[in-house]
Amino acid sequence: MPPKKVVQETKVQWGRPGNNLKAGIVGMPNVGKSTFFQAITKSVLGNPANYPYATIEPEEAKVAVPDERFDYLTELYKPVRIVPAFLTVIDIAGLTKGAHTGAGLGNSFLSNVRAVDAIFQMVRAFDDAEIVHVEGDVNPVRDLSIILEELLIKDAEFVTKHLEGLKKITSRGANTLEMKMKKEEQATTERVLEHLTVTKQPIRKGNWTNKEIEFINTLLLLTAKPVIYLVNMSERDYLRQKNKYLPKIKAWIDENSPGDILIPVSVAFEERLTRMPEEEAQEECKRLNTKSMLPKIIITGYNALKLINYFTVGPEEVRAWTIRDGTKAPQAAGVIHTDFEKAFVCGEIMHYDDLVEYKSENACRSAGKYMTKGKDYVMVSGDVAHWKAGKR
Known part of the structure; x- marks a missing residue:
């Protein structure tokens, strides 16, 4: 008898189902979030300013996803109308230490993070005496630790309350199928709480079964969302591809959020490019022997959400449709x-x-x-x- 073919179980995806998923820009105040939002969306939305909480209500915009396949199809069909795939990006107010207690705009911030499906976490890695830092000095590792701690604490608070509710139900002792399911949920919730408070790593980094992930997805936890770390450097550091903070940031990610993507970027440089006509911006990149990181960031965010696209084509329209993998x-x-x-x-x-x-x-x-x-x-x-x- 030939050996049985082993069918590998497909891993359940993190997050809520759907195709209209959103990525939020997260970070401490004055790290360049709103300026980056304006650059990536090519808009005047957002409120870049040299003081904390310049952004209060989140701004939202769609950005076209770069795709050479889409460009080829539009050349091939030469349609009347073209519609690329889009990624929805949201600029969220800055987070400060103590956000889980409501400090600063903490409650608003955390609820806005809960509403997005992936996180662009921007960390400041440039020195500028004219741009104040809410913690007094530039220290990217400290900033990363503050944000992770705040998200872990908020998740732990939410899970603790959920666990209390489950215990009230399971304490009744009825031996029904529904009760059995609630007891399984309780066991998973206890494991989740231990991961948040003892292991102290994001939930997405835990070793979970498909059934557990399906349940955890219903909790909409902050640390279950995929994160792309954007390191905002000065234009000088970006062009010479060297920054004194980068090795420490990489080491922190490897220890606290292993496997997550780090993308160095200069928001000042990107903002300068967006003020130029496209051909002039291309010439400037060629002159400096560099390129904009915005296309890579958009594609990385799209992929982090497990989004793909298919195409409909014809002389009237070529369109990319976004669906979940x-x-x-x-x-x-x-x-x-x-x-x-x-x-x-x-x-x-x-x-x-x-x-x-x-x-x-x-x-x-x-x-x-x-x-x-x-x-x-x-x-x-x-x-x-x-x-x-x-x-x-």
Whole structure:
């Protein structure tokens, strides 16, 4: 008898389900968050200023996700209208020590963080006597530790209250299926609380089963959200690719949040580029032998949310549609219109790479690369789809 094939279980994704997910810019006051928000969104939203809490209410904007595949398709089809994929970015008020007690704008800050799905955490790694630091001096490792501590404490407070509620239910002692499920939830909640208060690492860094992750996702914990660390350096340090704080920041991430991504950036440089016409900005980057980090940051945020896109194409419109990785064909069609999901028949799908190789849809058909997919088909990033739906 041949050995049984081992089917590897697909890991459940962190976070709430859905395609309209958001990334929030988080950090201490006066680290460059609002200026970065203006640069990445190419807008005048936000309120960059040299004093704490210049940003109070969160600002929100969509940024186009750079994608060479989308650019190629628009060249190939030359449509009347083009719509790229977008990432929603939110500028959140600065956090200070004691935020979990309501210090500064603590309560507002933490509720705004709870409302986003991924975090761009900006840390200041530049010295400037004219830009005040809420803690008195520039110390990125201290700032990182403050924010992590505040998020861990707030999560622990929330989990403690949830655990108290579960204990009241399970103490009744009824031997029912529902009670068994509540006892399992209680055991998971106790493990979560121990991870937050004893291990003192973000929840996303724990070793959890799929069933546990599904339950933890319902809690919307702050430390379950993916984090991309943005190290804001001076333009001089960015251009010479050297900064005295970077090794210490990297060591802190490796110890406290291993595996998370660190991206050095100069917000001052990015802001200067956004004030130039695009061609002039490109020439400036060429002159300085450097490049903007904004495209990388946007793509990294998009990927951190486990988002992918598929395309619909034609002479009228080329559009990138955002879906969660692992989405099946009917749900992907439903992003366009809910009726497409409810009355789904099939999808006619070719892949971007095949379209590039064969140059046209007809050539893809002839080569057998244009295929009909049913309800169980799992979408792949770069699929080009035409949907068929019945009448409802």
